[in-house]
Amino acid sequence: MSKVEELARLKQEMEEDTSLPLRTNETRLVFGEGNPDAELYFIGEGPGFNENLQGRPFVGQAGKLLNRTLETIGLKREDVYISNVVRFRPPGNRDPEPHEIAAFQPYVDREIEIINPPVIVTLGRFSMGKFLPGERISQIHGKPYELKWNGKDVTIVPMYHPAAALRAGAVMQQFVEDFKKLPQILEKIKEKNQPKPEQMGLV
Numbered sequence: 001m002s003k004v005e006e007l008a009r010l011k012q013e014m015e016e017d018t019s020l021p022l023r024t025n026e027t028r029l030v031f032g033e034g035n036p037d038a039e040l041y042f043i044g045e046g047p048g049f050n051e052n053l054q055g056r057p058f059v060g061q062a063g064k065l066l067n068r069t070l071e072t073i074g075l076k077r078e079d080v081y082i083s084n085v086v087r088f089r090p091p092g093n094r095d096p097e098p099h100e101i102a103a104f105q106p107y108v109d110r111e112i113e114i115i116n117p118p119v120i121v122t123l124g125r126f127s128m129g130k131f132l133p134g135e136r137i138s139q140i141h142g143k144p145y146e147l148k149w150n151g152k153d154v155t156i157v158p159m160y161h162p163a164a165a166l167r168a169g170a171v172m173q174q175f176v177e178d179f180k181k182l183p184q185i186l187e188k189i190k191e192k193n194q195p196k197p198e199q200m201g202l203v
Helices: 003-016 049-054 061-072 096-117 125-131 162-167 169-182 181-195
Strands: 040-044 080-085 119-123 145-148 151-161
Touching: 003 061, 003 096, 061 162, 061 169, 080 096, 080 169, 096 119, 096 125, 096 169, 119 125, 119 181, 125 145, 125 151, 151 181, 162 169
Parallel strands: 040 080, 040 119, 119 151
Antiparallel strands: 145 151
16 A cells, blocks of 8 residues: 555544544544655644644645745755644644643554654644653754654654744744754765665775
8 A cells, every 4th residue: 555545544534533632513634744755744733723724734824934944945845744743723723732632643653654754843842742752842942853763763853833933033043043954964864874885805
């Protein structure tokens, strides 16, 4: 089964799972979208008003900022994969609660396993807490962290949520600067994973 087929099946399972929290007549499932072979997997918090309306992640003002910032490092939205820790809009755009994040976690984990990205960029503290619990985003943003996740090596790069960048000029500056580090982080991972040339024995 291809990655596209696996993701479609996962989405259908989520559509049919009536136990998931935040599901109401006014909310619609906002599944992840993008390149299933992406090297960069972005994960935010949850859908807002525009996302719920369109059924797509990051399509409001925060999404437009994300798209523009991707372009500054030579990438389009279609090159990466974009998702959230919860997939239905919390009422009034409130923060997702721990039990809500936990309910969606098995689906989020399976999505990450399907895409198998070398780099996961967490946008905001809720997605950062999934991989780096107990850390403060103000202290670790923009720094790559190599860790084992579900038995695989992955690099986590915590960043501010683009919505936070829109609210504060200082955060915006850090958000843009952190993005500029991504190509170099990817390059280092590729170099590290390249097979070492065999040493030629002395004749």
